[in-house]
Amino acid sequence: MPTYETRARSSPSTLRSSTHRSRPRTVVRSRRSLARAAADLGHFEVVTEEIAIVDGIAIKLVRPADEDAVVDYYVTLGQLDADPYWATLWPSALAVSRYIANAPSLVRGKTVYDLGAGLGLSGLVACAAGARKVVLLDREPLALACAELSIEANGFQDRVSVEVFDWNAIETQERFDTLLACDVLYEAQAVSPIAELVPRLVRSGGGRFLLGDPPLRAPKNRERFKSLLTEQYGAFMMREVTVRETNDALILMDFKL
Template sequence: MRNQILSQIIKHTIDSSAHLTPEMALRLITPQCALWSAPPEENPFKDPYWAFYWPGGQATARYILDNKHLVKDRVVLDVGSGCGAGAIAAAMGHARTAVANDIDPVAILASQVNAQLNGVTIATSSEDLVGAACSDCDVVLVGDMLYDEEFADKLFSWLTRLAVQGKLVLIGDPGRHGLTGERRCQLSMLGSFPLLQHTCEENHGYTDAKVWRIKAE
């Protein structure tokens, strides 16, 4: 089964560097792929979120690649990792361990494919870690996960606890519903990245994505 899924990933995606981290190649579904416009019944994957490089994930990975000292020799956890870009960026920044964590097992395989494509080694986990102590990690990355208010409440509470415990928690987001004004008051903005034109068009007109750090207060 694993080999079958791997072959499907390779068959239905292409290597893409047309994003904010062009030094990183990722297997993605793009407009050049048949699945881009195929009806759902022809898609061999259920909810292939991992096959798209979402704006917040792009910004987080870009920030890590520009600030490698933040992850060097540290244990980095990329939660809701999707294509694995955050973990791969951390590995490229010489993290001691970079973990791609996603509850979708296909995303885990895609992350492994992408890590190999970039010549780095990452660890993976399909466990639902939201709410876990994560005592072994030093840095937590989250991209594009504040997509609705209910889940954002649970996620943000957990991330805040981790920040209070001394972990560096970075959130990449283009302005989704869950990033409310109240929550932004608990964050420090570290950077803002203009999105490529095609990314803007594919993501409901978002023009930039920001990287935030949760204040450990």
């Protein structure tokens, strides 16, 4: 299995934005932006790696060969609010993926959203574990263009699709059985919008929300997030475990809503 470098999630100053992740992202179908992003992938060398999750489940993952080239590309285009870190395979995505693979009943026969999917590993693993329908959600069309190549490489076109998020568009959301999210609480201004988004995406009365988060990066954000969910739901069941991926400890929070 390849070894992955763990990087701090601190964006270059040229890519910082005071409004980045400051409001809920809602799903819009934007095939035009995806088609344009697919063409833009021609600016990068992409590689296909096989990621071993557990015995019997390995995922072909397409991603840029050079993550720094993605940063440079956004800077060159003047896209200062872009998030280049979708190009990194984060330990939290591996942790959530293995959790699903070892407990396939979480997703088997169910509908699954992968929120802030990036490269889409967790959603692809959910499909491999038997999910009936998976939608990968991310604000970056380039990320989803890569994810579409991975979907095709794994032969998952009949059950996995991608959707671009738009911060400003509001549409009625279809609620799914299970929501996955990996490393999405690293900015304080993201906590409240994501907490508000959960009940819009997860069906009530038996829905599941699985969140992977590094324990030391932003513990106050994580505690505030749990507090906000408590305010919205009143009560819910939560299982919290600590696992290790590469050199990182990861907290996995499994919410029964």
